[in-house]
Amino acid sequence: MSGEFSDALVLRAVDYRDADRIVTLLTESHGKVAVLARSARRSKKRFGGSLEPYALIEAEVRLGRGEVGSIAKARVKRSFPAILSDLTRMSVAAVALELVREALPERQPEPEVFALSMEFLAHLAEMTGPPGAQEQLLLAFEVRCLGLLGFAPNLDTCARCGRRAEDGQAALFDPAAGSVICRSCGGGPIKLSGETRRAMARAISPEWSVAGLQPLADANRGQLRRAISGLVEDTLGRPLRASGSLAQILEITG
Numbered sequence: 240m241s242g243e244f245s246d247a248l249v250l251r252a253v254d255y256r257d258a259d260r261i262v263t264l265l266t267e268s269h270g271k272v273a274v275l276a277r278s279a280r281r282s283k284k285r286f287g288g289s290l291e292p293y294a295l296i297e298a299e300v301r302l303g304r305g306e307v308g309s310i311a312k313a314r315v316k317r318s319f320p321a322i323l324s325d326l327t328r329m330s331v332a333a334v335a336l337e338l339v340r341e342a343l344p345e346r347q348p349e350p351e352v353f354a355l356s357m358e359f360l361a362h363l364a365e366m367t368g369p370p371g372a373q374e375q376l377l378l379a380f381e382v383r384c385l386g387l388l389g390f391a392p393n394l395d396t397c398a399r400c401g402r403r404a405e406d407g408q409a410a411l412f413d414p415a416a417g418s419v420i421c422r423s424c425g426g427g428p429i430k431l432s433g434e435t436r437r438a439m440a441r442a443i444s445p446e447w448s449v450a451g452l453q454p455l456a457d458a459n460r461g462q463l464r465r466a467i468s469g470l471v472e473d474t475l476g477r478p479l480r481a482s483g484s485l486a487q488i489l490e491i492t493g
């Protein structure tokens with residue numbers, strides 16, 4: 240029985256038993272799947288270096304009834320050496336892939352998340368500028384990814400009373416409510432400046448593209464970071480592990 244070929248991003252690969260690996264893939268056609276790569280650590284021929292994170296691969300996968308399918312062979316279609324060779328970029332990519340891995344349901348096609356992830360990796364590999372710019376790309380990716388999965392924050396109206404926050408003005412944001420909360424309703428713990436609020440709204444709008452990313456001042460990026468990590472933590476029920484390492488690296492390099 241032969242499997243089906245699919246483009247996929249390797250989200251994680253862990254060793255299993257003596258010679259196998261279990262690989263979590265974001266496939267274009269089936270969404271997130273876990274597959275067993277039998278003898279992957281012995282047979283270099285079938286898999287080459289294709290089962291490592293941060294690469295687009297073409298994989299022959301079989302999804303049976305069990306939780307874990309299998310992968311018969313794979314080849315790298317596109318790799319991103321500029322990400323693998325740079326600690327900051329790799330840490331930024333690690334946060335993005337962890338979010339995808341944790342937030343996506345199993346075996347549910349998410350072609351838009353797949354396309355966004357590819358666009359994100361390609362842009363991260365090519366972009367120039369300080370580490371802060373890379374972090375900003377990540378923050379936009381995170382909030383957009385949540386939006387595609389149905390967890391977009393509400394930046395326009397108070398979640399309690401429905402009052403409209405004025406366009407372009409600062410607002411108080413509550414990650415637990417996933418919304419801005421007006422002062423009369425008690426406000427939220429994170430103050431978003433008008434500029435930060437606009438940046439967040441742009442990231443979840445249908446017209447967003449990585450090319451249109453506009454740099455934010457450090458203070459605004461800090462607000463965006465707090466709001467989005469709060470939102471991610473509230474959605475997943477825990478913070479992303481990789482974001483802790485990224486924070487340390489940005490402290491040194493940023």
Ligand SMILES: [Zn+2]
Nearest residue numbers: 397400421424
């Ligand atoms: Zn209110």
